[in-house]
Every structure is written in structure tokens, then in C-alpha cells.
Amino acid sequence: MKLSLAANSALLKPGFMFGVATASFQIEGAADSRLPCIWDTFCAEPGRIKDGSNGLVACDHVNRWREDVELIAALGVDAYRFSIAWGRVINIDGSINSAGVNFYQQLLDELAKRNIKAFVTLYHWDLPQYLQDNGGWLNRTTAYKFAEYADVITKAFGNRVYSYATLNEPFCSAYLSYEAGIHAPGIQNRKQGRQVAHHLLLAHGLAMQVLKKNAPQAKNGIVLNFSPCHPASNIDADIRAAKMADEYHNQWYIQPLLEGCYPDLLSQLPASDQPDITEGDLTIIAQPLDFLGVNYYTRTVYRANDKGWFSDVPPTRQPLTDMGWEIYPQGLTEILLAMHNRYTLPPVYITENGAAMPDTLQQGQINDYARIAYFQQHLQATENAINAGMRIDGYFAWSLMDNFEWAEGYVKRFGIVYVDYTTQQRTLKASAVALRDLFAER
Ligand code: IFM
Secondary structure: OOOOOOOHHHHHHHOOOEEEHHHHHHHOHHHHOOOOOOHHHOOOOOOOOOOOOOOOOOOOHHHHHHHHHHHHHHHHOOOOEEEEEEHHHHHHOOOOOHHHHHHHHHHHHHHHOOOOEEEEEEEOOOHHHHHHHHOOHHHHHHHHHHHHHHHHHHHOOOOOOEEEEEEEHHHHHHHHHHHHHOOOOOOOOHHHHHHHHHHHHHHHHHHHHHHHHHHHOEEEEEEEOOOOEEEEEOOOHHHHHHHHHHHHHHHHHHHHHHHHHOOOOHOHHHHHHHOOOOHHHHHHHHHOEEEEEEEEOOOOOEEEOOOOOEEEEOOOOOEEEEOOOEOOOHHHHHHHHHHHHHOOOOOEEEEEOOOOOOOOEOEEOOOOOHHHHHHHHHHHHHHHHHOOOEEEEEEEEEEOOOOOOHOOOOOOHHHHEEEEEOOOOEEHHHHHHHHHHHOOOO
């Protein structure tokens, strides 16, 4: 099964970048050569991770990175997006862990040799545990610590990096981690979730100032996740609930970045539930962006609940991915165009898009045709947004290989490359072959 785009597709034009993406905790392993992070602690708590697993070995990427770079190069991508484990490069006393820095420098050098552009994310959820012990993202000081980390690492990497993203999906680090309690550190507290969201955005703004100074040649920005919020019915209360969910889950993160203010919803909350915002914070947060990374997987449906708030409704329409997420490609075009119409956006990259599927290895093959169909539809959805007037500069498949899918453990497989966790053998799935063949058409 092949992936195909029209011969005159905007995605096949020179300059449009294709890549694959990963994140440190999800693939690296080698936990003994870095500081413990909040996900190590969370994984050690019984019942937090569905299969009881952890990130101690993961895909053993720290030991197998050369093989993995070969794999990436063989796919014919233009770019590789990965993240730095903060606790692998900075020691507790703030000094550099040179072995850790050296690991990433070698990786960057190998990518450069193969002409693969490096998209580096500074924070993809693995906060060092010693910072959590000091309050983590609830403590404003962590935002300043993050800027110091950005300073050290950008100086160490020099001009090896094509693009830096400060944060990956601050919504997840705030809402899933502090309000829903399903991600590390597993707290359920609304006010704290909002405070963490604010400190993350502040950390982003402070780090952007550092990036502009230390890495002016790089494209510097942030990666946000978006999901169109649809009402469960056409009654007014559900329509209002879906609008509120959109303000809370989507606009809450993008509006401060681009307009220096939170959605009106914030001021409608009881004062005791609002985050503390220091004067001047929003100016720091609203630094000009060289790019916005958009991660998209599915839409979400909401109904009004009896607390004057919104509740999500489980998907009722097929098809679903193995995560139970509705496959809804038109939602990608919808959310892109909604943002394009509402804001003055910087150039956009689709920094993550993909699907977990119940892959099985049969006679050495993984025929993940449903994933190929997913990519086909979402590439088309990306193209539709470009054709409607948006600037989109690239598309990254999530993920290069199967990996630790957070609270789901290793059971959910998002990779285009299959990982046998017993032998660490990597096998290209049919989707990897289809993407490789598509990239080669250019
Ligand atoms: O695996 C995650 C990734 O770390 C962040 N974005 C969503 C992916 C799939 O859940």
C-alpha cells in the first residue's frame, strides 16, 4: 500500500520538510547516566502506568543511537525532531554533565553529516526530580532554571541545531499532569494546573530570549497540541461548553504567546481559581516566534455538565485508533484554519501527527495499512490548509519508532518502525516504507 500526493502537491514542492519525531524519556533508556526525573518517580508508583513499565531501558536509544540515525537517514527525511533530557545534561549543582552533552553533540554531528536538520525540543516532560522536590512547575523559580538550562545547552550546541522548540505541549504538562492527574507528577488540582500552565509559558518566554541571543541562526519557537472542540449536540449549553473547552484547552496556550493575554474565560473564573500572574509576565511570554509547532491527533466532543463547566464525551464514531481516539483528519484542516483566521501566525510546522495501531509482527512484516491510511488522510488535510492560504513548512510523523507511551506504557505503538522490546530489534513497518517511497518521489 502506497502513499500518494498529487504531482503538483504543495507538500512535494522544494522547501517543504518531512521528518520523524521522538522524545527523550520515550526512547532513550540509560537512566543510570542521567538524573532521575518526574516520570521515573511516577512510573515507580503502583497503578500509574497501565503495563507497570518505566523508562529505564525504553528503546535503549542512548546505546543504539548510531543504528537509529542510520534508520532515520534510510527513510530519506529532511529533518529529525527529538528532545533533550534536562537531567542528562545539567547536574544538580547547575554544572554541565559533559558525557550527556557529548551524547547529544555526537548525535547532532551525525545528523549534520547526513544532511538531516535537527529540530531540538528542550522540554518534553522529563523534569528533573530534584526540581520537582522544590515545587516543580508550581514554583516560579523553575521557569528561571529552565532559562539557565537553555543558556547552557545552546552554548554547548553552537550552530548544530536548525530549530529549537522550548516546550512540547505545555497543555499536557499542566492539565494532564496537575489537573487530570494522569501524567507525572499525578496531581489533581485545578488551580495548580493553571499555575503550572502560567509558569510553563513564562519559562517559554524567558528561554526564547536566551535562544534569540545564543542561537539567532536557529528557528526558535514552541510546540502546542490542538484538538478541535465540538459540541455533543446542538443545544445551546453544549455549544457553550465546547466553546469553553476550546478556550481552556487550545486558546489558553496560544493566545498569551501571540497576543500577550489569556482568553476572557480566565477573568470569569473565581479569583481563588485563577493563577498568580506577576506584572510583566505576559510581555515576557509574548516573544516573537520564528515558528509554531502544531501537534494533532484527533478532535474532542464536549457536553455541558452540572457544574457550569464541560465534560468530554467518549467517541461514538468509528474508526478509532488503538488509543481509542477518533480518526478525524478534517479536524486538522479545521483547527489550522481556525488559528490562521484568528491570529497572525508565524510559519507552522506539523510537529507531530500519527496513530497507535494494534501492530503485530508476522513473518517479519508489520502491515500497518490503517496507519498508512491515517497518514494519507492527514497529509491531505495539511495540504488543504495550505491550499486555503496557510503557510505550513513541514510535517513530522509521530513517531520514528514504537516507544514508551506515557501512562499507557509500551502497549500502544505509534512507531513507523516496530521495536521488539526483548531484543531491541527495529523492523520497518509498511508505513515506514510508504513514507520513505513518498519522500523519494521529490
Ligand atoms: O507520545 C506522545 C508525545 O510524547 C506527545 N504528543 C502525543 C504523543 C502521542 O500520545
